[in-house]
Amino acid sequence: MEDMIFYDRLQFAFTITFHYIFPQLTMGLSLIIVYYKWRFLKTNIEKYNNAAKFFMKIFAVNFTMGVVTGIPMEFQFGTNWAKFSELTGGIIGQTLAMEGLFSFFLESSFLALFIFGEKLMGQKLHFLTGFLIFLGSWASGYLILATNAWMQHPVGYEILDNGKFVLENFSKLFSNPWLLPAFLHNQLASLVTSSFVVASIGAFYILRNKSIEYGKLFLKTGVIFGLVSSLLLAFPTGDWNAKNVAKYQPATFAAMEGIFETEEAGAEIVLIGQPDMIHKRLDNKIAVPNILSFLTYQDWNKQIPGMDQFKEEELPDNIPALYYSYHIMVGLGTIFIAIMALAVFFLWKKKLYTLKPLLWAIMFLVPFPYIANITGWYTAELGRQPYLVYGLLKTSEGVSPTVSSGNTLFTLLGFVALYMLLGLLFLVLVGKTIHQGPTSQKH
Amino acid sequence: MTQTLISLISIIIGIIGANLAGLILKKYTLGIIGNTIAGVFGSILFIKSFGRLGFDPNAIMKLGNINLYLFIINIVVSFFGGVIAVILIQKFKKVMS
Numbered sequence: 001m002e003d004m005i006f007y008d009r010l011q012f013a014f015t016i017t018f019h020y021i022f023p024q025l026t027m028g029l030s031l032i033i034v035y036y037k038w039r040f041l042k043t044n045i046e047k048y049n050n051a052a053k054f055f056m057k058i059f060a061v062n063f064t065m066g067v068v069t070g071i072p073m074e075f076q077f078g079t080n081w082a083k084f085s086e087l088t089g090g091i092i093g094q095t096l097a098m099e100g101l102f103s104f105f106l107e108s109s110f111l112a113l114f115i116f117g118e119k120l121m122g123q124k125l126h127f128l129t130g131f132l133i134f135l136g137s138w139a140s141g142y143l144i145l146a147t148n149a150w151m152q153h154p155v156g157y158e159i160l161d162n163g164k165f166v167l168e169n170f171s172k173l174f175s176n177p178w179l180l181p182a183f184l185h186n187q188l189a190s191l192v193t194s195s196f197v198v199a200s201i202g203a204f205y206i207l208r209n210k211s212i213e214y215g216k217l218f219l220k221t222g223v224i225f226g227l228v229s230s231l232l233l234a235f236p237t238g239d240w241n242a243k244n245v246a247k248y249q250p251a252t253f254a255a256m257e258g259i260f261e262t263e264e265a266g267a268e269i270v271l272i273g274q275p276d277m278i279h280k281r282l283d284n285k286i287a288v289p290n291i292l293s294f295l296t297y298q299d300w301n302k303q304i305p306g307m308d309q310f311k312e313e314e315l316p317d318n319i320p321a322l323y324y325s326y327h328i329m330v331g332l333g334t335i336f337i338a339i340m341a342l343a344v345f346f347l348w349k350k351k352l353y354t355l356k357p358l359l360w361a362i363m364f365l366v367p368f369p370y371i372a373n374i375t376g377w378y379t380a381e382l383g384r385q386p387y388l389v390y391g392l393l394k395t396s397e398g399v400s401p402t403v404s405s406g407n408t409l410f411t412l413l414g415f416v417a418l419y420m421l422l423g424l425l426f427l428v429l430v431g432k433t434i435h436q437g438p439t440s441q442k443h
Numbered sequence: 444m445t446q447t448l449i450s451l452i453s454i455i456i457g458i459i460g461a462n463l464a465g466l467i468l469k470k471y472t473l474g475i476i477g478n479t480i481a482g483v484f485g486s487i488l489f490i491k492s493f494g495r496l497g498f499d500p501n502a503i504m505k506l507g508n509i510n511l512y513l514f515i516i517n518i519v520v521s522f523f524g525g526v527i528a529v530i531l532i533q534k535f536k537k538v539m540s
Contacts, residue, residue, distance in 0.1 A: 414445075
């Protein structure tokens, strides 16, 4: 049984990690495309229109890969997590079906119109199709987050005698206090990824001395969007999320912050340290006293329960992984603010386009927002353990009892091979698009 | 669970079909990026639409082992899904412009 759960979780972790490479870019990029299209409508300067169309090509490749890698997710609910689907299908089925029916179709239908319909529709309708793509992708994120928010903080449900969860109040699913902060934080994080991608393509063009006009435009857009979104990511949305975790999942909060022992007067914030699970302490830690209490409760001396206040079974089952995921996410987020602030400063000083070390840094930083986004999701998912539905349904109760660990391992290896192929194809297609550059076609 | 792998394999076959169609029927090609996207959506559309006739991934694995005949039908349909998608999208593109 232990083996089964391990491989089922491993497979889900692998497939969702790979899948989330794509939607995190499409959600943020759709907003930047709408911005370029709006700028074109306002100014009638062709380069904005070409920028919108160029990034829509990258969007299309990402969207397609997101669809392909999303299929195993859908299947896994039935194959690996049949018991979970059976028990909670009455609730999560609502939001997941809405995601597929409304958001996905909205996005894919208008994507085709945006790519092919500019001449036929005219510029205003073309802008509208871009806006509807943005709406579809963000609605998709909202409905996925609504599903996850219910798993993190279940509301509006009733449990029947047979153990099945049914929805008692539909509106509570969308007014879940977990949902809005998680949604805003997630969307801003995806905007950070997109900003870095846009800025790094710009930096690449400038460094290669190719499509300089577009290089400057992309870099400027990327760093401004990047600074604003990474600041908003930390505050208020990151702060709001952390407060939610402290309120609704206090054991998770203690674990992710690395608080092994409750301190009488105010909790310190740990910047660096290594969890030692045998001696229940943090080794080699660097911490600032009382800051965590202040950030969480605006009270320097407020006591925050440590892990010693909870029973073993209430704590997440992989504390080091949770702790590191959270700290990597926060650490990278801080670096993003610093880099983008520096870039905006040099943009204001009119030196950014010639400052090669910073251009190289921006170009090579592009994988890191992806890592931050994914570790952010690991924090949420590892923090919820050992539950699938927090406090109500354990992960061990949700797996499919008839699927063997050998079967899961076999298909996992298959996924690894196929995803490597898809990943390679993705890199070729995006590389080709970037190499071709934004074409200066007249509309 | 093998069903999921089958669905991914059939999408990859759709991509191959679409790119081959673009290579052979030059007037319909959408470029490697366009052909690939068309291949993905064509194969998904065809398998979702016609797979119910008895060759969708669940039917292929119904008895516990892979039914090779059904698998081959699935692959062929997926391949043509990719090919037809390229042709249709090119026609759609012409209409739109």
